Amino acid sequence: MSIQVAPSILAADFANLQSEVEMLNASEADFIHIDIMDGVFVPNISFGIPVTKAIQSHATKPLDVHLMIQNPDDYLGAFRDCGAEIISVHYEACPHLHRTLQGIHSLGAKRGVAINPHTSIDLLSEIITDIDLVCLMSVNPGFGGQKFIENTYEKVKRLKSLINQKGAKTLIEIDGGVNLQNAPKLMECGADILVAGSFVFNSENPVQTISALRSLA
Ligand code: DX5
Ligand code: ZN
Numbered sequence: 001m002s003i004q005v006a007p008s009i010l011a012a013d014f015a016n017l018q019s020e021v022e023m024l025n026a027s028e029a030d031f032i033h034i035d036i037m038d039g040v041f042v043p044n045i046s047f048g049i050p051v052t053k054a055i056q057s058h059a060t061k062p063l064d065v066h067l068m069i070q071n072p073d074d075y076l077g078a079f080r081d082c083g084a085e086i087i088s089v090h091y092e093a094c095p096h097l098h099r100t101l102q103g104i105h106s107l108g109a110k111r112g113v114a115i116n117p118h119t120s121i122d123l124l125s126e127i128i129t130d131i132d133l134v135c136l137m138s139v140n141p142g143f144g145g146q147k148f149i150e151n152t153y154e155k156v157k158r159l160k161s162l163i164n165q166k167g168a169k170t171l172i173e174i175d176g177g178v179n180l181q182n183a184p185k186l187m188e189c190g191a192d193i194l195v196a197g198s199f200v201f202n203s204e205n206p207v208q209t210i211s212a213l214r215s216l217a
Helices: 014-025 049-058 072-081 097-106 152-166 183-189 206-214
Strands: 004-007 032-037 063-068 084-090 110-115 133-137 171-175 193-196
Touching: 004 032, 004 206, 014 049, 014 206, 032 049, 049 063, 049 072, 063 072, 063 110, 063 193, 072 084, 072 097, 084 097, 084 133, 097 110, 133 152, 152 171, 152 183, 193 206
Parallel strands: 004 193, 032 063, 063 084, 084 110, 110 133, 133 171, 171 193
Antiparallel strands: none
């Protein structure tokens, strides 16, 4: 299977959100990645439920919602109502992760867990079979346009071997600083989905950039 691509709307022109979403609809993007930041879990505020609803009203691609927020349990239903097909919560924000994942599952969404660069893969070993997607952060969450952390390759390999060892079907998503330079190696290490924000939206032709990432073999 080829790599899937989830452009991050965080890097879009928010004053022209409808046309940005329509551009993604017309592209080969597999998902639209939506970064929700609360100014508490991460040192930045992006946007919330009303803007996500507005994106949903124009999107024909599935929404991949990345919650960089404290107390995500309080908002799972609201984001599911915004059409989220994948809801990722942060490992570091969930003292009762198993319960949180049950909550996502009961809403009919795919269960995502995002982990920060300093968080060890080993911490997922008891719960990996309950996770549909691990979002491996390859930058510290909070901002687009940051430099890719090289240690990510090793983490992808370790995560892939944990998934295989446990017979899980978990997908591996990489988030932060992804570009055409690091994408081939990420795929080689076992990545399934690449999130790309600034690399896509700052490029001259975002539709072509999405195709280029997606056609990496
Ligand atoms: C970072 C976000 C990322 C970000 C990626 O906190 O979770 O999804 O938008 O942006 P780039 O691709 O610019 O690093
Ligand atoms: Zn993200």
